[in-house]
Amino acid sequence: MAKDKLTEYDATAANNTVVGDVNLAENSALPSDMNNAVREVMSHLKGFASGTDAIDALTVTGAATVNGAFTSPGIDDNADATAITIDSSERVGIGKTPAYTLDIHGVTAIKDSESLTWQGNAQLSSAIVGSGSGATLHFWTSANERMRIQSGGVVSFSTGIELGSALDGTAANTLDDYEEGTWTPVDASSGNLTIQVQAARYRKIGSIVQVQAFITYPTTSDGSNAAIGGLPFSSPSTSNLYGGFTVGYTTYSGSPFTILKNVDDATFSFRVFGGTLLTNNQLSTRDIIFAGTYISV
Numbered sequence: 001m002a003k004d005k006l007t008e009y010d011a012t013a014a015n016n017t018v019v020g021d022v023n024l025a026e027n028s029a030l031p032s033d034m035n036n037a038v039r040e041v042m043s044h045l046k047g048f049a050s051g052t053d054a055i056d057a058l059t060v061t062g063a064a065t066v067n068g069a070f071t072s073p074g075i076d077d078n079a080d081a082t083a084i085t086i087d088s089s090e091r092v093g094i095g096k097t098p099a100y101t102l103d104i105h106g107v108t109a110i111k112d113s114e115s116l117t118w119q120g121n122a123q124l125s126s127a128i129v130g131s132g133s134g135a136t137l138h139f140w141t142s143a144n145e146r147m148r149i150q151s152g153g154v155v156s157f158s159t160g161i162e163l164g165s166a167l168d169g170t171a172a173n174t175l176d177d178y179e180e181g182t183w184t185p186v187d188a189s190s191g192n193l194t195i196q197v198q199a200a201r202y203r204k205i206g207s208i209v210q211v212q213a214f215i216t217y218p219t220t221s222d223g224s225n226a227a228i229g230g231l232p233f234s235s236p237s238t239s240n241l242y243g244g245f246t247v248g249y250t251t252y253s254g255s256p257f258t259i260l261k262n263v264d265d266a267t268f269s270f271r272v273f274g275g276t277l278l279t280n281n282q283l284s285t286r287d288i289i290f291a292g293t294y295i296s297v
Contacts, residue, residue: 002211009046016042056245179204181232185215188229188267191222191280200288202232204296209233211292222280231266231297245292252278268292 003018010016017025019042084094091098096105131137137149140151148156160176162169180203187193198214211231244257245268255272270278276291 007046009042011043011046013040013043016046018082025232041120141249175206177204177206183211183213183232184230185213185228187280188227189222189280190224191220193218193220193280195228203294204233207296208293209296210291213291214287214289216282216287217283217285220284222282224280225269225277226280226283227267227269229267231268231294234266235261235294236297244294245290247290248286249289250286252283252288254278254282258291259290259292 003020003180008190013036016038017023019038025037026035029126029284035169050117065271073098075151084092084211087098091101091103093099094104094105096103129137131151136151138145139147144158146158150156159174162174166173167245183200183202185195185197185200196216196218198213200213200218202211204210210230215228244261247257247259250257255275257278259268260271260277261268270283272278
C-alpha cells in the first residue's frame with residue numbers, strides 16, 4: 001500500500017517498507033544502507049507529525065493553517081509551561097490549557113499604539129468582563145484610573161458620571177458627586193444655646209442635598225429669633241426655598257410653622273405660617289423632627 005503522507009509513516013523504522021509506490025523492503029533493489037537510511041528518516045518524520053519530536057524553531061512565511069490541536073512550549077524557566085495552545089474545540093490558551101474560547105493566564109497587558117476596540121457581533125446575546133474571586137476591576141484612561149468595580153460590587157468613579165446622549169464630558173451633564181453621612185445642627189441665633197441632637201443625617205447627589213434631623217431645644221428664656229446652622233453644605237444666593245423643608249413632628253403647641261432656608265449660607269429659621277419668625281423661648285424644651293432638600297454651592 002502506497003504511503004504518501006507523513007501521518008502514514010511508522011515510528012518504527014523497520015515497518016516503513018514503502019514510500020509512495022517505491023519498495024523499501026529488505027529485498028528491494030536499493031542498496032541496504034540507503035534503504036535503511038530512508039526508512040529511518042521516515043520514522044523521524046512520523047515522530048514530527050505525531051508531535052513526539054519537535055523542532056527548535058519554525059518560521060512560516062504566508063498563511064498557516066492548523067487542523068486539530070496545537071501546542072507551543074513556553075520559554076520561561078518552567079519546563080512544563082505552555083505558551084500557546086489551540087485545542088481541537090478551537091479554544092486558545094495562553095499560558096494554560098484553555099477552558100474558554102480565549103483563556104489567558106498570568107498578568108496580562110494588551111497594548112496598541114493607536115486604539116483598542118472590543119465589540120461583539122449582532123448575534124452576541126451577552127458579554128462578560130470580569131475578574132477572579134475577590135479581585136477588583138480597574139479602568140484607566142490617560143494613565144489615570146477613572147473607574148473601579150470593587151470585589152463586592154460597588155462601582156467607584158474618580159471624576160463623575162455623564163448623563164445625556166452627547167458623551168462629551170460636559171460639566172452640566174455630569175453627576176460628579178455622591179456623599180452621605182451625619183451632620184450636627186447647632187444654634188445659629190444670638191442666644192448661644194446648646195441644641196441637643198437626637199439624630200441627623202444627610203445625602204448629597206450632585207448639587208442636591210437632602211437632610212433629616214431630630215433636635216431638642218434646651219430650657220431657655222432667650223427672646224432672639226431661633227436659627228439653626230451646621231447644614232453640611234452651603235447654598236448659593238438663588239436657593240431661598242421656603243417649601244424645601246418640612247416639619248414632620250414637633251412638641252411645640254403654638255401655631256403651625258415652617259422652615260425658612262436662609263440665603264447664601266448653611267442656616268435656617270422657623271416661621272409661623274403667615275406670621276413672624278419663632279424665638280428661642282417659644283421653642284424652649286421642644287422637640288422638632290424635620291427634613292429638607294436644597295441646592296448646594
